[in-house]
Amino acid sequence: MSKYMLLQDKSRCIGCLACTIACKINKGLGPGPKPVDVISLGPILRDGKILGQFVFMPCFHCEEPWCVYACPTGAMKKRPQDGIVYVDQSLCVGCKSCIYACPWGAPQFDIEKGKVVKCDYCKDRLDSGQLPACVSICISHCLKFGPANEIEDKRRRRYAIESSQFPTQ
């Protein structure tokens, strides 16, 4: 896996899709490809409660990326220094092997260029000291990005509070 993690705090996500659009803009994409998407589940009514969830779907940047193995031209690569899986579009011939290979549908096809495009954690932005496009604008700050063991994760504290009788303020 890459040394980074892109964590979605589901309790804060409102499914606004600003991340999807920011990603497309950063990658110069027209209608169609969505390197990151937010899958809306529900809402449903269960036991008198309304349930709904938004699931953020970027690329997982696998340790053993099937897309890289599937790529016949060497366009799909893993960055040695941080494990980011990315596509070198100058080598991509648009065969879509990576799209078939990925179990999660992360690589997308940019029909305007005839090439694959995918989430690369915005390595262009990372290399100049910025956050990935999706994280930088996230409306509710529900997306957190950084080295995997340094990310603030409020879930343990939240669970502890919810399951206790302690006043929280």
Next chain:
Amino acid sequence: MAKDVYSLCFMCTVRCPIKVTVEGDRILWIQGNPFVAGIEGSLCPKGVSAIALLEDDQRLKYPMIRTGARGSGEFKKVTWDEALDYVAQRLKGIMETYGPQSIVLGERTNLSTHVSKTFLRAIGSPNHFTHDALCKGSNNTAFRSLFGYTDAEVGIDYANTKHIVLYGRNIFEAVEVKAVNNLLDAMEKGARLTYIDPRVTTTATKAHRYWMIRPGTDLALNYALMHVILKEGFYDKEFVDKWVVGLKELKEFLEPYTPEWAQEETGIPSREIILLAKELNEQRPHVIFHPGYRAASYTNEIYQRRAILMLNVLMGSIETKGGLFFKKGPGEVGKKAPRKLTDQEGLPKPKQVRFDKVGTPNFPLPDPNHGVPQMLAKAILEEDPYPIKALIANRFEPLLSIPDRSATLKALEKLELILTVDVNFSDIAWYSDVILPESTFLERIDCVQQANGLKPQLFLRQKAVSPRYDTKEYAVIIKELAERLGISQFFPYNTMEDLVRWQLEGTGFTIEDFSKKGFVAYTDQQIFWDRFNGLKLKTPSKKIEFKSSLLEESGFPSFPEYEPVKRPEGNEFRLVVGRCVLHTHVSTQNNPYLNELCPTNVVWINSKRAKDLNISDGQMVKITSPQGSGVLKAFVTDLIHPETVFILHGFGHESKGLKRAYGKGVADALLQANVSDTVGGSPGLHETFVTVSAEL
């Protein structure tokens, strides 16, 4: 070298502070202003998509004059001089024949609204109106009736609340970035959210308590809530005794409105209503009954909004952390606000009756600063109170935002001049005689934003890049028109920069002060008035008027008897409309990104009702009202009240200039009846019954 330009978004009227990173004349990135608390870089999907508006070749690109029939879309490209000369000559002719009051200017409230008002007053017309009344006129009047302040002069402290109650205020879809973050932060600290809506929304999924209320019965719920709160003594006695006029009358009036009575009307179990009252009693005064964003659903709207505000008062959640507060202006710290052109001495104040009759017995109470726009078609068609012959629409869309589109279209035919100023090729632009293209918010400086609040601040919209097309700033367009009409003395500027400098004189700030962070603050301290001794109320009694002199002096009751809400019969449904997070009213449906993700509206219909009508999910159905009809895809779901169907507002554009949005979806305005809350001023946008049929 890239540089950061701090500015204000304008994809919607919230105007979130933004940071635009620019290299040369190219925008590299837009995000929320990192220096503003509650924003800290974040932006909504509309704001993110602004870059596509800037570069869109389907926006209005140059001045145009109509050559074919109205609505044919045949225009010729002209120069600014040709367009402005033509408009000036037509306006002069109309004023000579019919008088200056025959000219009406309508706009969405914006930072240059004082420029529009100055223009109309200078030519001698009383007929300026804003979109506001179509959205929240009754809320404005409700606030004035209780506090003497308008809704715009009161803010909400989301970050410190312990419980927020939302009546259809779909806060996580019709978003303000700051409010979203502040409320989510409060919820992480344990705040509770109660959401009341005939339809399940994203906000409902985040709520601790959700009530699928029968549409239109919110007032019944609130009467019962207040009944319980007063009966059980669940209110802030010290605050109420100090400030409220009419508590005894309210208590007597509410006697018959028990939770059991409300259960019948609203469908919400009486024990649930009592439980909510009990819970709030523990959390007050850090409790918010949200006054609402759009407040234009029912003809009793003002009383529903007053009830919400009275609930806040009973909780003592006025001028307190985690409640409502009065917004403080520069005067509070002994400083001066930016000047407005309307402040100028010698600017005429036309005395004639307004076209919408606000200020007369027809509409004694709505705010004349905004008017009652839904009277436009009637005034034009019936020439009552006098002939209206010219409409100037500045970023305003009468065809999609005033109920009964067909009547509006018919009225437009009677006009001798329709002028549109906009960035989009809107439906009204398509029907116009002259189109003047405005520069987008990324291409212009705008008038100063006076942001009153706990800390009074000023924000400035800065120009990030040069105009992509032959467009101008609105205030400059009006100035150039004023020159041609011989009233330029009221427009003491040539450029936007001149105007901003003129506005800032006396404030102690300069235009350069905004370049670092995009805003300046008059003080670092939050200002709360002393809530026991220092509330500066502006009602005649200087108290909070449950028993309202504003209402009663005009012959309206303070506490009207509840009138049962009509239930739809047969295959009828009550039409309810609303927003989604991906679009702003009627103005973003053609944006390439937003259009891709949300290209049309669908009709939400309850599963059981759909089954009775042989309608299955995904099927195309015909939706019909006495005003019009259209065909939409059905979204069949349990998550909407059986009496209701729902569609998103903003679709059904008929301008072929909007090539992506043209013909997609159905406009709510096509179906809605034009009825009003004549006390408060809003239209009743949910007072229309429609039928839904599988037969197309």
